[in-house]
Amino acid sequence: DAGITQSPRHKVTETGTPVTLRCHQTENHRYMYWYRQDPGHGLRLIHYSYGVKDTDKGEVSDGYSVSRSKTEDFLLTLESATSSQTSVYFCAIREGNTEAFFGQGTRLTVV
Amino acid sequence: QQQVKQSPQSLIVQKGGISIINCAYENTAFDYFPWYQQFPGKGPALLIAIRPDVSEKKEGRFTISFNKSAKQFSLHIMDSQPGDSATYFCAASGGSARQLTFGSGTQLTVLP
Numbered sequence: 001d002a003g004i005t006q007s008p009r010h011k012v013t014e015t016g017t018p019v020t021l022r023c024h025q026t027e028n029h030r031y032m033y034w035y036r037q038d039p040g041h042g043l044r045l046i047h048y049s050y051g052v053k054d055t056d057k058g059e060v061s062d063g064y065s066v067s068r069s070k071t072e073d074f075l076l077t078l079e080s081a082t083s084s085q086t087s088v089y090f091c092a093i094r095e096g097n098t099e100a101f102f103g104q105g106t107r108l109t110v111v
Numbered sequence: 112q113q114q115v116k117q118s119p120q121s122l123i124v125q126k127g128g129i130s131i132i133n134c135a136y137e138n139t140a141f142d143y144f145p146w147y148q149q150f151p152g153k154g155p156a157l158l159i160a161i162r163p164d165v166s167e168k169k170e171g172r173f174t175i176s177f178n179k180s181a182k183q184f185s186l187h188i189m190d191s192q193p194g195d196s197a198t199y200f201c202a203a204s205g206g207s208a209r210q211l212t213f214g215s216g217t218q219l220t221v222l223p
Contacts, residue, residue, distance in 0.1 A: 033210060042117070042200055042213035043155070050208055058210065090154050092211075099145065100211060102154030 003027045004103040006091050012109045019078040021106050023091030025071075031094040032074040034058075034066065036087040037105070043090060049074055081110045114138050117201050117214025124221050130188040132217045134201035137182065141203035145211070146175065146186050149198045158199070159186070191221045 003026035013019050023032060031050055035043040035058075045058030047066040055066050063085060065077045078085055088107050094100040117134045124130045136144075145160035161168045161175040161184065168175045174187040188195055201214040 031208065035211075035213075040120075040215055042115075042215045043211070044213070045210050048208055048210055056208065059212075092154075094209065097209070099157045099160065100209075102147075102156070104152075104154050 004091060004093055004101060006089075006103040006106050008106060009104065010107045012111060013081050015082060015110055016080050019081050019108065021076045021089055021091075021108070023074045023076070023093075023103060025074075025093045027093060027095070027101075028071055029093040029095040030071075031100075032068065033092040033094075033100070034064075034074065034076045035090045035092065036060065036085075037090060038087050046076065046089075078108075081108075083110050086110045114212050115201060115203050115214045117217060119217060120215070121218045122220070124191045124219065126191065126193060126221055126223050128191050128221075130186075130191045130195070130219055130221070132186045132199055132201070132219075133183065134185065134214050135181075135183045136203050136212075138203070138205065138212075139182070141205040141212075143204045143209070144175070144177065144184050145202050145204075146173075147200045147202060147213075149200065149216075155200060188219075191219075193221045193223050195219060196221050 005024045007022045033048040034046040044060045049055045049068040067075045091103040092100045146158045147155035148158045149155040172189045177184045202211040
């Protein structure tokens with residue numbers, strides 16, 4: 001899995017609670033991305049990072065925030081989870097002009 | 112706004128047949144077009160990719176055909192096998208951050 005670890009792999013949480021998903025890489029790659037996967041939508045970009053403390057919004061960033069205080073970790077936070085954020089979340093990493101490698105995903109259910 | 116449109120949504124092919132999945136894009140700034148394969152419970156994995164300066168790329172049983180003027184590209188899987196049963200995503204990227212824009216996916220089933 002190209003040195004990417006997502007945690008947790010599965011989580012059930014209640015509406016209105018904060019949730020943080022973690023992506024950890026051992027490849028020292030510059031670029032890290034968070035996507036969500038939903039039926040009929042493919043994967044959609046939430047946020048991405050191009051270096052420590054350097055992040056930017058993607059297509060579906062509303063309700064999400066991110067932080068990258070170290071090269072190896074990229075955190076995705078749902079400040080107040082809603083049922084519409086029930087999804088499978090994937091982290092990806094890339095260095096330079098090479099292919100992007102994806103993690104195994106985190107299945108999040110908001111009840 | 113869906114910048115990459117993929118069809119069909121699902122595809123059933125007999126073993127040994129040809130599987131064809133089509134994608135169309137809108138943003139002319141895209142300069143890299145990968146196809147990803149995803150098995151249940153796994154993350155997407157790069158299958159094959161093409162850049163717009165070539166019209167075709169072949170790797171084993173997998174071929175990408177690219178039509179820059181029509182802004183379309185397709186994946187052909189020759190001699191399809193049951194092990195090819197998976198979800199396939201086309202994607203496109205461009206710009207400095209090279210974030211991927213994905214199609215909606217095609218669920219391929221290859222019957223034995």
